[in-house]
Ligand SMILES: Nc1ncnc2c1ncn2[C@@H]1O[C@H](COP(=O)(O)OP(=O)(O)OP(=O)(O)O)[C@@H](O)[C@H]1O
């Protein structure tokens with residue numbers, strides 16, 4: 213395991229080369245025979261170009277993005293409130309942390325049909341399912357954040373006469389910022405998973421409708437294009453969250 | 465000295481030292497029991513209509529019937545067959561790919577970020593491709609489950625092997641260890657805990673992905689059965705199956721954690 | 731010198747038993763008086779209760795029995811107007827600049843907003859770190875961090891300064907220089923100081939009186955008076971008397987440290 217970086221190209225260059233290589237392989241395999249399920253990369257890109265000008269698909273993507281944004285914001289707000297109220301005191305922690313852990317441990321996919329029964333087929337169930345995925349990581353990182361505060365900082369503040377409110381504002385809140393961004397990153401991924409699961413299950417409106425339509429009518433190029441777009445969206449969201457987290461965690 | 469002083473000061477340090485303590489199993493059981501009682505009271509008094517939330521007793525009765533009559537066996541069989549194929553595929557491909565990538569530092573630096581950003585994609589979006597290509601039967605669930613499980617296993621394998629402290633490697637080399645000895649005596653034992661952690665997570669995700677696949681598009685399997693009852697508005701049956709799946713997942717997680725601990729010698 | 735500023739009246743403290751353990755008697759009927767402007771050091775084996783006593787005096791711990799009195803008043807909680815602390819580990823907020831770290835202490839103490847800036851700057855200057863006002867703690871060395879902590883404590887303008895092993899994390903050279911600085915500063919500020927330390931040399935260099943503690947439960951074994959005016963110079967450190975005092979202190983401590991090690995061994999088995 214030696215590093216001979218002096219002779220090898222920069223990792224980023226190789227990384228891009230590897231990705232391009234894979235895409236070329238995809239292209240070659242796609243052209244080798246005509247398959248109902250597979251489509252060369254170039255064709256996928258072309259169809260991608262095409263379908264994103266279809267107003268229906270655009271509207272679906274927009275709906276899904278809106279649902280995701282709402283689910284994300286609600287996850288943050290609820291997770292923060294939940295986390296802070298649980299971490300607030302020893303009593304609330306000991307009483308409610310087990311409840312939180314119990315709920316968090318439930319494999320949510322099993323109760324997806326319940327969400328659709330409760331909230332209907334529309335955006336409400338998708339938002340709710342996204343939130344139920346997204347809020348727990350936020351709450352858990354907030355709690356971990358509060359617990360990670362070095363006791364000496366609190367002791368020292370108390371010795372200088374800080375009130376509870378001052379401790380919260382000057383120590384707890386600033387200390388929480390990095391954990392909050394960690395929670396945000398986790399929540400964005402989790403909420404996306406929740407929303408997409410609900411989309412694929414209910415598939416009325418939103419992108420779920422189109423993935424179903426494209427796969428049932430065997431239009432692999434369009435299906436791949438749509439899924440590729442979602443994948444890129446996921447990667448972009450995750451990467452920007454990661455950067456944000458890094459930026460706000462500098463002092464850690 | 466008065467209680468006020470203790471409230472001001474003793475509070476700060478004491479509270480924090482206790483917080484770190486792990487919650488005992490007993491507290492968890494108590495909380496669980498409390499939730500059950502709450503559920504019971506809310507439904508018996510019909511504060512929540514039984515259409516939305518069936519009574520726990522009714523659910524338990526049906527759950528017991530499912531267990532005793534073997535009614536769930538066909539669905540359980542399908543789901544477990546899918547898992548029994550997908551799980552090993554995920555472990556095998558994940559560990560081998562992870563090992564190959566971690567063989568040199570350069571390949572690790574180049575490929576690890578690619579895998580981890582792919583892991584950021586909710587794998588579920590690839591499920592429609594599986595269904596289109598492999599049909600609505602077990603094959604699509606197997607492919608989907610294996611893909612879902614692959615990522616954490618592969619990433620942890622990379623991390624496990626590349627995280628081995630260089631000092632051990634130097635020690636092994638200086639004492640003339642062969643490549644095979646190095647792998648067997650140093651790399652594998654050092655990386656095993658991390659890899660096993662990945663295997664546990666991967667297998668759990670694999671199982672849940674299979675349930676998810678069955679929920680979204682299937683004709684059989686436990687996930688499908690829940691949807692089937694949901695569509696028929698048979699809430700009691702639906703809840704009984706949900707409880708069943710949740711229990712299976714919990715038991716599986718417990719077994720895998722135990723295995724992980726055992727291997728660590730903990 | 732005048733009457734006592736700090737009095738400790740038969741203070742005993744027992745920590746509640748941790749899960750599965752025995753309760754710990756940390757302090758056993760401690761009495762002491764500390765005069766205005768005096769500099770005392772606590773020295774004793776690890777775990778004998780020095781920090782506990784310091785925290786009782788500072789109002790951070792309510793003792794199980796007995797009381798600490800400051801200016802004749804029983805201590806019932808932190809006294810930010812009279813007592814400032816310097817801790818062993820850095821208690822600086824990592825996300826705030828050096829200057830803000832000092833200002834936040836003043837804010838906690840209740841100093842009006844527009845007065846905080848000038849006081850903080852002056853305090854920073856007195857420890858020679860005015861050039862680092864805008865730096866963050868992680869950009870400073872361990873010694874600089876502790877000097878910021880000292881500046882913060884000074885800025886609070888309290889009569890009493892409690893220091894719990896403030897030099898423990900520093901290297902030998904830095905601590906000696908810090909010690910001389912401290913001696914000089916203190917000669918001019920006339921504060922009452924209690925310093926917990928493990929270093930014999932430090933105790934002899936800085937203290938007017940040294941309280942030697944027994945191993946747990948902590949009692950006072952002896953009080954050593956160092957009759958030498960402040961500020962103390964490197965000359966004092968190289969003098970014959972300095973070594974004699976140091977050796978005397980060493981003899982007093984030796985048995986206790988051995989006893990403490992024996993204690994801990996028993997605790998383990
Ligand atoms: N919060 C606490 N809970 C329980 N026991 C404690 C607590 N704080 C201290 N103790 C115990 O009380 C005894 C005295 O502790 P203290 O911190 O006062 O010792 P010390 O003399 O300052 O030691 P050191 O020189 O190592 O800092 C120790 O045995 C310690 O284990």
Ligand SMILES: [Mg+2]
Nearest residue numbers: 780781782894
């Ligand atoms: Mg101490």
